[in-house]
Amino acid sequence: MLSTTRLGVTRALRGQFGRSHAARSFAQSAYQCQGLNEGQQHDRTTHFGFETVAEAEKEGRVRDVFSSVAASYDRMNDLMSLGIHRLWKGNFVRSLNPGRADSEKGWNILDIAGGTGDIAFRMLDHATNINQDMNTRVTISDINPDMLEEGRKRSLQTPYGNTDRLSFLQGNAESLPTVESNSVDLYTVAFGIRNFTDKDAALREAFRVLKPGGVFACLEFSHVNSAVFNAVYKRWSFGAIPLIGQLVAGDRDSYQYLVESIEQFPTQEAFKDMIQNAGFLTPGQGYENLSMGIASIHKGVKPV
Template sequence: MASRPGLRSIAAASTSASRTFAPRFVPPTSRSFASTHPASRPTTTTNDTSDRPTSFGFETVTESEKRERVAGVFSSVADSYDRMNDMMSLGVHRLWKDHYVSSLNPGYTPPGQAARPQHILDIAGGTGDIAFRHLHTAHVLNRNPDVRVTISDINPDMLEVGKKRSSILPASQQAALSFLQANAEDLTGKVADNSMDLYTVAFGIRNFSNMPAALQEAHRVLKPGGVFACLEFSKVGNALLDSVYKRWSFGAIPMIGHLVAGDRDSYQYLVESIENFPSQEDFRQLILDAGFGVAGQGYEDLTGGIAAIHRGIKPLA
């Protein structure tokens, strides 16, 4: 990946009671978080949608069938998932994740202010890759031990991997970590309204059956001024790079999955799900439709657009 862009503070209008999370990254063309969100949020809910069509890779299936099949995929790859990510991305996913968390800067306290408690919800974060980075940045780099992280995942096998991996964390970070098995499309009864300072999801949202419903839930659970941040594979802008990337994705990754994990079909699905994910502009619009505001273009491309970081902020009023 190219050298990391500089990180700067976001100046956001907020009160001490309404905002406890302060990200550092602003795209070069950014402005203050805009109120360019709809006056009213969509009324779509997760009720009675089990038979609604959605995509599973290149197939069209019902939402309930996709949830079942995605569960099967991630139960199958749980133990080898991080190793496979290294092989699929040649290790670059680690740089993307480092930059993603660094740019969000959890636990940051402005000079002259007292550190405030923060609660981060890491969705589809079963193996702990992002959550552990949040805790290290907040507790160690920013010296704010009052930052807690809840790892939420719909898949118990992925959560089990995260629980095992968390045993090597310092005791203070283990105490600040909790695990929640839940469907991100409906967190009712599990995550309260206006309770989270930061909602993160990395390489997971493309597997959801109903992305608009998940984005609405993100909006619901965040405090006013809270930040939604998504790291996901995206669309490559350069034609030559895109050609090379697609050849690698469709030619090599399923074969590696077969040879290393004994599971070609799951990795074939993962490649197809990346291809089906909305473009940067289309996903930005979904974020706006959910009621968030965005700064500038609302996203940052990584490695030519192979991946992208999207951000939205819940308006203060």
């Protein structure tokens, strides 16, 4: 109830004042006018792009973003990354080499924040066509029903739609009560975790659901390791992506959030530390940079 009221106030102010400091100060006064006590005003905060918001507010704001972009999500991915996201996703899936021909059971894969199913379909294609494994199955889990609905529609164009190799689960990655402990062989999350409110909670949940020896694998935007290239990349991401969002999807704000959320995501090393803190072993360097660090793949193994 409280967070709904706050959300309403903050949204109304955002509409009137944009994201200015003035809007935030005014919101603070508005909370006081509503009689919220000091403790309630000092709820824990987190990032929503470059904004600082109450933790309780972030989930709803992220849900609004992805409900707004769901229908244009796949087309926009191609435009924003000039098609490069396909190469990154291909690399990610090949590096995991899902499926094994000698097993009757196949792998149990949980694709968290799976959205419109890009990773899940690639995983099943790889298991089937490369490893001749017809038993590996993927559960696409996402907090957003609109993204899952797009995934469900797309699945009907694949050999896996309406089969027991593919299922859908709506849920928050930070708490997955219907997923049994020690039941998953491979946990994947692609371009999802930077949107989570409590990333450490999601990592702990990944650790819980994976079998001993199971693999956590994350593909996420990261931090570019060349100053010159970084300047070009920042110009593109902050200049072009919100504009493309506005022109193609009629939604500048959501794409502004997407580029800001990339900036707020921990560095490659800091994220590796978070994975280790959740209990995972991180073999080798623990991550692989793609396109000079625009994206990176992090992996962790649950100890046997």
